[in-house]
Amino acid sequence: MGETEKANHTKVTEFIILGFSDLPEMQLLLFHVFLIIYLMSMIGNLLIISVVCSEPRLHTPMFFFLINLSFLEICYVTVTVPKLLAMLLTQYKIISFTQCMTQMHLFLSCTNTEFYLLTSMAYDRYVAICNPLRYIIIMNRKICIxxxxxxxxxxxxxxxLHTLIVxxxxxxxxxxxxxxxxxxxxLIALSCSGTSVIEMVNYIEGPIFGFTPFILTVTSYVYIISAILKIRSAKGRQKAFSTCSxxxxxxxxxxxxxFGVYMRPKSTSSMDVNKLLTVVYITAIPLLNPLIYSLRNKELKGALWKASRIVESYFSQELIKLFTQYLVAKSQQ
Incomplete structure (x- = not known):
């Protein structure tokens, strides 16, 4: 093996993440946009977790899955966005090999967890709508855990296995x-080791760990929609649909x-399009999830309103207390 070939196969110890380097004039703007999205995602999901945990009426299987989903969304944005913010602010785009592998593994783990949690939530809605009389028995605490x-x-x-191969x-x-x-x-696009092994792993594991949650979720909603359509009253159909909308x-x-990122044909695949779609499901979805659940769920909306009134009352009392202390101090001067 020649010296050049040896050099070419030198073990990589760090990577350079290009990010949005093709938009140099927008780095600061992108930093502020992603920072706002990150903070809003954190606040929204933490708010849902705290409200559900503090409100006894919400201690049901549906909301148990919801707080796990909210915690997952916090993990999702934290795995990728803080590093992105640091790169946008400092323009230091280097990440060590170990950090890169860890980030990749955690991101894949979060993606898989969301598939499975959404499947569990779909099953929960299926039981609630299609078998409501046995809902408490089927969706007991042990099954949910x-x-x-x-x-x-x-x-x-x-x-x-994916992480080890890469x-x-x-x-x-x-x-x-x-x-x-x-x-x-x-990362696979950068590899010169060949993609046959990782493609074989994806071919074997894909149907089991990828499509199985998707098929189960679709099946649950086929039964749910079928059951809703059989309800005679329009009010009953609306109430049933609101529980899963x-x-x-x-x-x-x-x-x-x-699916837009990972299931598109390679011939139509574009890294710029992948970046855009990835931004949506890494940042926008964790931001939108709290809004979707709080706006479309009456129980959660009521609990959030109650919590906001308590917080407002607390701060009002504190402000009155501080203002009273200020007036007393002024009168004693």
Whole structure:
């Protein structure tokens, strides 16, 4: 093996994330946009978690899954956005090999967890609408906990093989990642080790871990819609549909954008389009989920309104207290 070939196969110790470097004049604007989205996503999802946990009326299976989904959305944006913000602000785009592999693994884990949690929530809505008399028995506390634990554990174990394969790959042509985080598709594009192994893993695991949640979710909604259409009164159909409309909206958003990135034919694939779609389901969906559930769910909306009134009352009392202390201090001067 010649010296040039040896140099080309030197172990990569760091990557350069190109991000949005093709838009140099918009770096500061993008920083502020992503910062606002990140903070709003964190606040919205933390608010849902705190309200559901503090309100006994919301201690039901549906809201148990919802707080897990909200926690997942916090993890989702935290895996990628803080590093992106640092790069936009400092223009320091280097990430170590270990950090890159860790980010890729966590991102894949979060994606898989969302598939499984949305499937569990679809099953919960199926039981609530199609078998309401046995809902409490079927969706008991033990079943809900098992579904959530299985979703998290399976999702974090599943990408281990992908991470090992990518981490053992040779990156001989370049170490520049044409994305704004360590995405597996962008890393595979840099590899000169061949893609046959990772493609075989995807071919075997895809139907099991990818399409199975999708098929189960679609099947649940086929039965749900069928049951709703059989309800004679328009008011009854509207009430039944309102219990699953928010979840259905989230499912359509998440599956639509994620399939748009990873299921498009390679011949029509464009990294710029991938970046745009990835931005949607990494930042926009975690931001929209709290809004969708709070605006379309009467119970959650009522609990949020009650919480806002309590907070408003507390701050009003504190302001009155501070103002009174100020007046007393002025009168004693």
């Amino acid at each position: 098992v579904l959530v634990i299985a979703s998290w554990m399976t999702s974090f174990l599943n990408p281990v 981490s053992q790959s040779s990156f001989c042509s370049s170490n520049e990642i044409n994305h704004f985080f360590c995405d597996i598709t962008a 928010s979840h259905l909206t989230v499912v359509l958003l998440f599956y639509g954008t994620s």
